[in-house]
Amino acid sequence: MIIPTIPTPDELLDKGFRRGKKAADLVRTSKIPRHLKSKRIEEQRVVTSCQVIKDRIKMILDRVPDIESLPEFYQDYIDITVGIDKMKQSLGGLNWAYGIITQLEKDYASRIRKSPSEKASKLQKQVYGRIASVVNKIKKDLDFLDFAKASLRNMPTIDFEATTVVIAGFPNVGKSTLLRQITDAEPKVADYPFTTKGIQIGHLERNWKKIQIIDTPGLLDRPFLEMNDIELNAMVALEHLADTILFIIDSSETCGYPIESQYHLSKEIKRIFNIPMIYLFNKIDISINKNTDNDDGLLKKYFNEIDDYLLVSAYNGKGIDEIIAILEKVEKIKKE
Ligand SMILES: Nc1nc2c(ncn2[C@@H]2O[C@H](COP(=O)(O)OP(=O)(O)OP(=O)(O)O)[C@@H](O)[C@H]2O)c(=O)[nH]1
Ligand SMILES: [Mg+2]
Numbered sequence: 001m002i003i004p005t006i007p008t009p010d011e012l013l014d015k016g017f018r019r020g021k022k023a024a025d026l027v028r029t030s031k032i033p034r035h036l037k038s039k040r041i042e043e044q045r046v047v048t049s050c051q052v053i054k055d056r057i058k059m060i061l062d063r064v065p066d067i068e069s070l071p072e073f074y075q076d077y078i079d080i081t082v083g084i085d086k087m088k089q090s091l092g093g094l095n096w097a098y099g100i101i102t103q104l105e106k107d108y109a110s111r112i113r114k115s116p117s118e119k120a121s122k123l124q125k126q127v128y129g130r131i132a133s134v135v136n137k138i139k140k141d142l143d144f145l146d147f148a149k150a151s152l153r154n155m156p157t158i159d160f161e162a163t164t165v166v167i168a169g170f171p172n173v174g175k176s177t178l179l180r181q182i183t184d185a186e187p188k189v190a191d192y193p194f195t196t197k198g199i200q201i202g203h204l205e206r207n208w209k210k211i212q213i214i215d216t217p218g219l220l221d222r223p224f225l226e227m228n229d230i231e232l233n234a235m236v237a238l239e240h241l242a243d244t245i246l247f248i249i250d251s252s253e254t255c256g257y258p259i260e261s262q263y264h265l266s267k268e269i270k271r272i273f274n275i276p277m278i279y280l281f282n283k284i285d286i287s288i289n290k291n292t293d294n295d296d297g298l299l300k301k302y303f304n305e306i307d308d309y310l311l312v313s314a315y316n317g318k319g320i321d322e323i324i325a326i327l328e329k330v331e332k333i334k335k336e
């Protein structure tokens with residue numbers, strides 16, 4: 001998200017007052033009749049300072065996109081990451097300052113013009129004090145926007161036209177390993193949970209079809225209200241972006257979580273989002289359930305309940321071609 005560089009109140013005031021002084025100096029050296037000069041100097045100083053400060057504020061207001069006009073995914077992403085209400089409040093603060101400074105500029109330019117020459121400098125000092133107080137009042141808003149700028153720097157760029165497949169599952173089950181296997185993306189892989197903290201995107205091009213594949217942070221099997229912001233990122237991707245979900249179950253349980261909980265989570269996600277789901281039983285290379293196709297395989301009971309599943313190893317590549325063949329057939333769902 002493009003938020004421009006945000007100045008501190010001091011930077012904003014310094015720039016405004018410095019430019020005001022320059023403009024005043026120009027008037028001072030001009031050929032204006034003496035008896036008018038002191039008033040023109042101060043008027044110019046005030047108007048220029050106000051203009052410069054207002055321009056900077058307006059530039060920020062113009063460049064921050066209107067949040068409500070963004071796709072819902074981005075709105076939710078911004079809400080989880082920094083909070084939409086706080087964002088609006090800060091922009092509201094800047095708008096308020098812009099209005100007050102416009103008013104001060106008009107009032108004081110006219111007062112300086114109408115006042116006796118010897119009062120001009122006093123009025124200029126007065127209005128500078130008031131401008132400084134207005135700008136200092138939006139310090140918290142400027143601080144927040146600066147924080148938002150940093151926090152939203154890595155906001156993912158989504159292709160809303162592409163068919164989108166979202167990889168989901170418990171932490172540490174091999175989601176990022178799979179993304180590495182099937183796309184050119186290189187998300188971090190590690191043997192501990194919660195390695196992936198945000199949304200990672202890879203692309204797969206097959207037979208002129210563009211498929212966007214999204215790796216998400218691991219989810220625990222717990223109620224929505226108990227999820228942390230990292231988990232919510234995954235939920236938001238599932239809700240707004242997924243045409244199909246690749247749900248990974250670590251069949252070896254080396255991720256540290258039992259298959260039963262992983263399976264329960266998959267059913268919850270199915271219930272909440274009602275999006276087509278393909279099950280990938282991963283880490284089949286080390287799974288104790290290697291011969292799961294046999295009746296005595298521990299996974300057998302799950303296979304009776306689900307239609308679409310594959311036994312894979314994201315690590316050694318087993319089943320990857322089958323996954324890609326399935327992905328080629330995924331159709332984009334029209335979301336209203
Ligand atoms: N043996 C084996 N190990 C695997 C396989 N897939 C992933 N791993 C290992 O499992 C660990 C976790 O892999 P990641 O890809 O980081 O898992 P993740 O689901 O993205 O984890 P989070 O981002 O923390 O949710 C790593 O040590 C991987 O090398 C597999 O098919 N077989
Ligand atoms: Mg990961």
